[in-house]
Amino acid sequence: MSRWRQQGSLWCLEPPVSTGVIEFIGGSYLAATPQISYRRLLEALCRRGLSLRAWSYVPGFDHQAQATEAWRAFRGARQGTPALPVLRLGHSLGCKLHLLAPDGGRGSSALVAMSFNNFSADRSIPLLADLAPRLGVRTEFSPSPQETLRLVSQLYGVPRNLLIRFGNDPLDQSPPLLEVLQQRPGDGSSLLQLGGDHLTPASAGLRQNLLGPWADDPLRQRQIDRLAATIDSWWRQDGGQAERG
Template sequence: MNWRQRGSLWCLRPSRARGLVEFIGGSYLAATPQISYRRFLETLAAQDLIVHAWSYVPGFDHQAQANEAWRAFRQGREAVDQQPRILRLGHSLGCKLHLLAPDNGRNCSALAALSFNNFSAERSVPLLAELGPRLGVSSEFSPSPQETLELVGRTYQQERNLLVRFQRDGLDQSARLLQVLQGRQGDQSALLERPGDHLSPASAGLRQNLLGRWADDPARQREMEQLAGQICRWWLGPDQTRS
């Protein structure tokens, strides 16, 4: 399989497809998802899943970027011959953008959120937050962290959500999100804990791209394969993992 760019989407298309993954990465890793998340996304494609990964540079208006991502993914679906089951997949800030999608999660079958992060601008980008008022620009994300959780509790309609927390991830805020999701009627959200840290989904691809195949860590690759398998089993069913 080869990566192909379609506008702001980087796409992988296996020979046969049983699902479509719409992926948004975290922070500045997401500018080149075909590089930063290469190993993880190619592992998903090896499970016979089409992968559409949105490329973006984060800003302060997260709602506007969520809308932009949603439109890009909607256009991307038009290039798919069939209309397979859709999984929205996010890492860090990408989880928040999926949660803010203007369809409130209706046009997908599930969301998998890796290392959900909902920090304020002051914590995430302290220099910009300090300079923002002096430059006459917003110094807080829109919606703010608290507003994001309130919106999720009030308007987000997708019942099936898998939150993945890595054990050494000091940036993860999945527990608070899970509390909000489970406060909704009919919610089926679950939490999965895995070994690793906040960069676990991205670091293998970065290391291979920068240092070459000799720098691959077989144990980390196995972790990515196991994570992809768990997501597929949760999303598609217990017998839906390729060996």
Template sequence: MSPDRPPPSNRWKQQGSLWCLSPPGPAGELAGTVEFIGGTLLATSPQISYRRLLEALAARGLAIRAWSYVPGFDHQSQATEAWRAFRRGRQASPAEQPLLRLGHSLGCKLHLLAPDGGRGCSGLVAMCFNNFSADRSIPLLADLAPRLGVRTEFSPSPQETLRLVGLHYRQPRNLLLRFGNDALDQSRRLIGVLQQRPDDASTLVERPGDHLTPASAGLRQNLLGPWADDPARQRQIDRLADQLLDWWGHVPNLNKFPGTG
């Protein structure tokens, strides 16, 4: 752990389905707000599963709101549920501030399907975008469904998801992060759809790592103290946080919060 890094935060507060974290400095120094949705199997406790990354962003002056949910098959319904939860969070803190949407894996898809079409934010960072079919995402399902005489698929399906994004997603500023050793990532398909839209300003960037690189809880550090931490892992997360903030800081009209969410 870096000597100037604060100890693991105990400032997480639960507000309904949101886990919220304020930056350590004075409220007047708030640089913006992150609305985060995690991926399958990690999203029920984002304040733990993604602790390192979210706390690194908070240490850089951002307020964090992370949605807790149990993934299901109706992704459109869950996208709407998440958007409503974040909207309630914004209404509870009505001061205008730049808003960044951040997603990992399935969380990217849910942000892309938000009812406002991305209008209510200054940009989206989509890490490890995953849009596989249900039987690819849940291997046991492919084996069981035919035996049970049922056909189960996510709604919308992978093909329909990309079609809806092309038709209804209106946020031009998107950073797609793909990690080199990630067989689940489908960012290249997504960037192809996004860049077909008029005035698109989306970017695809590749970093070292794998599908779980953004998810780091620092469990050894929590249980045993700072001496047991992996400094390389923390440096990797810090570089990721810096890259997100560097990109967001160059977004045009960052300080003009749309407020239409």
């Protein structure tokens, strides 16, 4: 496995032989340094023969614009490379950005959405609920939570989606998303609940980078290893990975 390298706004990691590409978008401010915050999970997937493209960003209010920016970065990275199947992988806000991609998901064979988060701005940023009325402004993410689900129902075209919900995660909003997805003709989406919490995909790599190897939590590491195995196995089953992105 090669070292992480930066390509514009993407952090890339390559296995010796690649059988597919994962386009990853993380959640909230963890996504500013995905090669650190999500290192353990992404490297575990790379060891399974998957190339990694992780988008680095700082969240804003215009989620549609950021979804388009991420999509363009991923599309640019594909140019001049062998055609391999593409899995889009998101965590928290990253799931929403993948779902809002301007191609409606057509550039991928499937999506794995971990801890889908679609809260309003004042719920996501508590201070905003207090300040906005005092300042006489109304601030909301674009698209809003309701508009996001409407856009998914009308424009998102990928039938194969795995929603992963962790047991101790009050921020997860996977069930409403699953309901919208399953209302589409020919949908094959499913929901899987695993042990852990909202930070399960990110915590081990972040903790070790900040505190050193002594801070590793064996339970967290086992959870991440199981998560990587689950994602890889689900994508490969029924020949789904053979679809070209």
